[in-house]
Amino acid sequence: MSESLLAALLALLVVPALLAIHAGDLLLATLTLGGYGFAMALTWAALGAVDVAFTEAVVGAGATTVLMLAALLRTTRRRSPLPGRLRWAALLVVGTVGLALGAVTAALPPWGDPDTPAAVHVSPRYLTSAVAETATPNVVTAVLADYRSYDTLIETVVIVTAGLGCWLLLGPRSR
């Protein structure tokens, strides 16, 4: 994975994101958002986060697009044009926050630096002990299903709660 390819992928991500927010037709916007999700999954795979890329491609880009299409079928795909007053207020907010974030980024270590606190503080413990403690060569799986298994278990509670919420909102007793 070359750096220039990654830089190109990161720059290209902006295109489907802008198309998705600019599209006047909500069906087109939703499908473009699906394309953005797949481009994002590709970028994450290029970054080496293969587990996250698989999950994004399946549930992020795939399932979210299907859910949004289902919601559009029951609502409408038309939208009214953007009022100019709101647009300038939003640009002001976005400009301020963007400049603040950009200024803070200058204090971050160069991207890919192996001597940052994130790379040397806790994570070597997992990388050196995972096989001995969990017999799992994939350290992401070891962290997710072993070291942080309660987190993953309670995450299913989040899913059940979300499903319950959808059922209460849309189910047969909701009217």
Next chain:
Amino acid sequence: MSGGGLGILPYWAAIALLMIGLYTTVAHRNLMKKLIGMTVFQTAIILFFLLLSVKRRATLPILAGPPDAAAYMNPLPHALMLTAIVVMVATTGVALAILVRVHARYDSIEEDVIAARVATEHPDGPAGP
């Protein structure tokens, strides 16, 4: 996996996507567009965390040899962001369910139209069923 020559530019890509998402949630009155902006915002946060996991001259965090920490990238952002994606889909699902209910009640997913209908139905304020 190489890295390092790009400086802090990759983080700016994540910030650009964050700002596109933020702009959409603030500027658009269409609730579906706000949701699309929220999705862009969330994936940009995940991109930022994954950028932090990269180490120069390190490969995927799948051990294939002696456990040398410098040879493999940081697995913790990957594990945490897997959880974030699943929560993202769950919140989007609930938001879409609310969107469908709002449309069934007010026949619109435009914020200003809904606000006008609420104002005519409840002249004393938006309270009530």
